[in-house]
Amino acid sequence: MRIERIELQLLKMPLKSPFTTSFGSLWEKHFILVSAHGEGVTGYGESTAMPFPFYNEETTDTVWYMLENFLIPALRHVELFHPDELEPVFANIRRNFMAKAALEGAIWDLYCKQQGIPLSRALGGTKTEIAVGVSIGIQPTTKQLLETVEKHLAEGYKKIKIKIKPGYDVEPIRAIRKQFGADVPLMADANSAYSLDDVPLLQQLDEYGLLMIEQPLSHDDIIDHARLQAQLQTPICLDESIHTVADARKAVELCSCKIINIKIGRVGGLTAAKRIHDYCQEQNVPVWCGGMLEAGVGRAHNIAITSLSNFSIPGDTSASNRYWQEDLVEPAIDFVRPGYLAVPGRAGIGYTLRPQVIQKYLLKEQSATLA
Numbered sequence: 488m489r490i491e492r493i494e495l496q497l498l499k500m501p502l503k504s505p506f507t508t509s510f511g512s513l514w515e516k517h518f519i520l521v522s523a524h525g526e527g528v529t530g531y532g533e534s535t536a537m538p539f540p541f542y543n544e545e546t547t548d549t550v551w552y553m554l555e556n557f558l559i560p561a562l563r564h565v566e567l568f569h570p571d572e573l574e575p576v577f578a579n580i581r582r583n584f585m586a587k588a589a590l591e592g593a594i595w596d597l598y599c600k601q602q603g604i605p606l607s608r609a610l611g612g613t614k615t616e617i618a619v620g621v622s623i624g625i626q627p628t629t630k631q632l633l634e635t636v637e638k639h640l641a642e643g644y645k646k647i648k649i650k651i652k653p654g655y656d657v658e659p660i661r662a663i664r665k666q667f668g669a670d671v672p673l674m675a676d677a678n679s680a681y682s683l684d685d686v687p688l689l690q691q692l693d694e695y696g697l698l699m700i701e702q703p704l705s706h707d708d709i710i711d712h713a714r715l716q717a718q719l720q721t722p723i724c725l726d727e728s729i730h731t732v733a734d735a736r737k738a739v740e741l742c743s744c745k746i747i748n749i750k751i752g753r754v755g756g757l758t759a760a761k762r763i764h765d766y767c768q769e770q771n772v773p774v775w776c777g778g779m780l781e782a783g784v785g786r787a788h789n790i791a792i793t794s795l796s797n798f799s800i801p802g803d804t805s806a807s808n809r810y811w812q813e814d815l816v817e818p819a820i821d822f823v824r825p826g827y828l829a830v831p832g833r834a835g836i837g838y839t840l841r842p843q844v845i846q847k848y849l850l851k852e853q854s855a856t857l858a
C-alpha cells in the first residue's frame with residue numbers, strides 16, 4: 488500500500504454536557520484527527536487521549552509530539568503491504584499506545600479504502616448491527632442521575648454504566664435498582680478509585696446484581712484485582728490495566744477479572760485490539776468495546792471492531808447525539824433501531840467527513856510528506 492502524506496489536525500469540540508469521573512470533569516474534547524493520503528483516497532484516525540494524564544499517562548499534546556517526532560518518521564523508508572505490519576515498525580517505541588493507535592487507525596482505513604472493503608470485514612467482523620450501551624458520568628444529585636438513566640432507557644440503550652467513586656457508590660446503585668428494578672443491565676466503573684481496604688464496601692455491591700464492576704483498583708494492577716475477585720460475586724472487568732495480549736493473559740490466568748473492556752486507543756490500535764479479542768474468545772472471556780468520548784471517526788472505528796463476534800456485551804459506543812451537537816461525520820451515527828448501531832457496508836470506516844465542521848473546531852494543523 489502507498490502512503491503519500493500524513494496530516495494532523497488538532498480539534499476542540501464542546502460536549503453537550505460535562506462528563507465527570509472519579510478523576511475529574513470534561514467540558515470539551517481535544518483530539519487529533521489523523522489523515523493518511525495515498526492512491527487518491529484518505530484514511531482517518533482519531534486520538535483518544537484526554538487533555539490531562541489522569542486516565543492514562545498520555546495527553547493530546549504528547550500524542551501530537553509522538554506522532555510528529557517518532558511515529559510518522561518511523562514510516563519513512565518502510566514498505567507496507569498490510570496495516571498489521573505497523574506493529575513491528577513501532578515496536579521499539581515504548582508504550583504511547585494512543586498515539587500509535589491514532590496513526591494505525593488512519594492507515595487501516597486507508598488500506599480498506601484502497602482495497603474497497605469495509606473496515607469491519609477486514610478485521611474479521613461478522614455482525615451487521617451492534618447492541619450499545621451508555622456511560623453516565625457522576626451526577627450532581629440522585630434525582631438527576633435517575634432522570635438521566637430513565638431518558639437513556641427510554642431511548643433503548645442496552646446497558647447502563649454509571650461512574651462511581653468513594654462516597655458515590657452504593658447509594659446511586661441502590662437508587663437505580665429501586666426505581667428501575669432488577670432487570671436493567673447495570674454496571675459501575677470506578678476508574679481505579681478504590682483499594683483492597685475497600686473490600687467490605689465493594690462486597691455490599693454484590694447485593695445489586697451488577698453485570699460487572701469496571702477497574703475498581705489501581706490502573707497498573709493485576710495482582711490485587713485477583714484478590715478482590717476471589718471475594719466478590721460481581722464479575723470484575725479490567726479497563727486501565729490491560730494494554731497488551733500478555734496483560735490479558737496474565738489477568739485471565741490469575742482470575743483478576745472475568746470480562747475485559749477493549750479500547751482501541753488504550754491497546755495501541757486495531758491489530759492489538761483484534762488480538763486481545765481473539766485470545767479472550769479462546770479463553771471464553773467476553774469482551775466489550777469501551778469509549779473515550781470519541782467524535783465520529785473514533786466512534787466509527789469502535790463500531791468496526793465491535794462487529795467481531797466475541798464483543799458479546801453492549802459497549803460504550805453510544806449514538807453521536809449523546810455527546811455532540813454536530814459530529815464530524817455523515818451519515819450521523821445513530822440507531823437503526825432502538826439500542827442498535829448499524830455496521831456500515833461501505834469501504835473503510837464507512838462514513839464521510841464534514842470539512843465545514845472540522846474547520847469550525849480546528850485549532851492547528853500540520854502535514855508531512857512521505858513518498
Ligand SMILES: O=C(O)CCC(=O)c1ccccc1C(=O)O
Pocket residue numbers: 508542621622676678726777778779780781803804805
Ligand atoms: O461513552 C464513552 O465514550 C465512555 C466514557 C467512559 O466511560 C470513559 C471516558 C473517559 C475516560 C475513561 C472512561 C472509561 O471507560 O473509563
Ligand SMILES: [Mg+2]
Pocket residue numbers: 676678701702726727748777
Ligand atoms: Mg473504564
